[in-house]
Amino acid sequence: MAEGGEDIQALIAALARLPGLGPRSARRVVLSLIGRKPGQMAQLATLMSRVAETARACTRCGNISEAEICAICTDPARQTGELCVVEHVADLWALERGRAFRGRYHVLGGTLSALDDISPEDLGIPRLLARIGPEQVTEIILALNATVEGQTTAHYIADALPDGLTVTGLAQGVPIGGELDYLDDGTITAALRARRRF
Known part of the structure; x- marks a missing residue:
């Protein structure tokens, strides 16, 4: 692939499906994350994984x-x-x-x-x-x-x-x-x- 590898393209495609992000914005986010300190992307991945496991709707109000x-x-x-x-x-x-x-x-x-x-x-x-x-x-x-x-x-x-x-x-x-x-x-x-x- 001309623009990174398959995993990078898959990450861009996944981010592009989020509200407020299109393909260009997703590409900029990924390039920014890759260009920063190596630990920053790993920290973000850890936080996303943790939130995926712990986030829930409040049983009373729905927050x-x-x-x-x-x-x-x-x-x-x-x-x-x-x-x-x-x-x-x-x-x-x-x-x-x-x-x-x-x-x-x-x-x-x-x-x-x-x-x-x-x-x-x-x-x-x-x-x-x-x-x-x-x-x-x-x-x-x-x-x-x-x-x-x-x-x-x-x-x-x-x-x-x-x-x-x-x-x-x-x-x-x-x-x-x-x-x-x-x-x-x-x-x-x-x-x-x-x-x-x-």
Whole structure:
């Protein structure tokens, strides 16, 4: 092969399949790793192997953690009565970067979709509803993406929630069609602080 050997090409192809990386970016990453200190690539491989073995979804909220229940769920300071519902772990991490929210989360893992045969049970919505009483939830913040699917899912959840619960959604700063993981920290913070009743 003109560009390295078969293993190098296989590594480039594997990295190119990751979100945000195409063939050129993957090639640059591999060349950068090869050009650095020899131990750096081995350390990265060890860390990737370890994460592959230990990473799991939190059984309570769905966040990625190394423990059965994540640090956010076990933090007593997070018992604010506020539960923020997001589509994906990346959205949870985006909200955490802004440090504006100090409650707990619930990760759906997607949105409702009749075309893709994704039902409320597939998203853990019954598990979300079961958390309200035991965790003394007083407010549900529907921080779903401003897409048709996200808003359909938000409306479904709002209708399924018990009476007397405050239901809010993100307000200004989140554009229609926007996704939380691509917004800057200031926009996320402003949207969370200016949330409105749903």
